[in-house]
Amino acid sequence: MQGLDDTIESGLVEKVRAGNRTAFGRLVEPHLPRLLGLARRMLGSSEEAEDALQTALASTWVARAKLDPAKPIAAYLTTVTLNKCRDRLRRRKVSQFLGIGSFDPEIPIASDEPGTETLVADRQMLHEVSRAIERLPVRLREALVLVAVEGRSHREVSQLLGVTEKTVETRVYRARQRLREKNSDMFEA
Incomplete structure (x- = not known):
């Protein structure tokens, strides 16, 4: 980037x-x-x-x-x-x-064009995941967004946030864990 x-x-x-x-x-x-x-x-x-x-x-x-x-x-x-x-x-x-x-x-999740059942289900899932991420504490959300969504390394994120790499790793882990716990039904296939 x-x-x-x-x-x-x-x-x-x-x-x-x-x-x-x-x-x-x-x-x-x-x-x-x-x-x-x-x-x-x-x-x-x-x-x-x-x-x-x-x-x-x-x-x-x-x-x-x-x-x-x-x-x-x-x-x-x-x-x-x-x-x-x-x-x-x-x-x-x-x-x-x-x-x-x-x-x-x-x-805005996706285009307004009508789609198949899969597209509708995917939109709903994306919306629910986005909402779940919004409910995370800010520090966990920052780390998760920068690492998982933007694809930045733990080292780069640690420098941006002024914390250790281990702290970034822990925050990402906790964010993912909270998402799984609070939305377990969402992630079951």
Whole structure:
């Protein structure tokens, strides 16, 4: 999942640090689909994911002086996006606790075209699994999404989250275990 050549990326980071908006667009553009997918999986809502990603990009622009040309931008953008998702999840939790608004995001699972029974069953299963993942504690959800869905290594995830590889392994294991326990009927064939 490499974005740009390291030399090109380093040069773009230097230009971004100097305030070049065009360079910023070129720098982040290859990462947008992956970041949006990550935010969607974390938040369970396309609209909230887009908002979180916009906020993450705005924060990155504002803090552009902190960008290090020697380090890959992908990890930095992933961390900022995860932080913005965490912020939204915290606000959502407080709102639900206080009874302010209702959060029941619609997750687009597949196209609206009519399909076979298998397609309908698969959609339902995917929807149920997505909902089950949304109910996981944030730390378990982060690790599971980054490892199982995005295909990142435990080492990479440990660096992104600032924890040990063993912690990532444990979180992924616990997330999968909780999914199995709470949804055992869903996973029986």
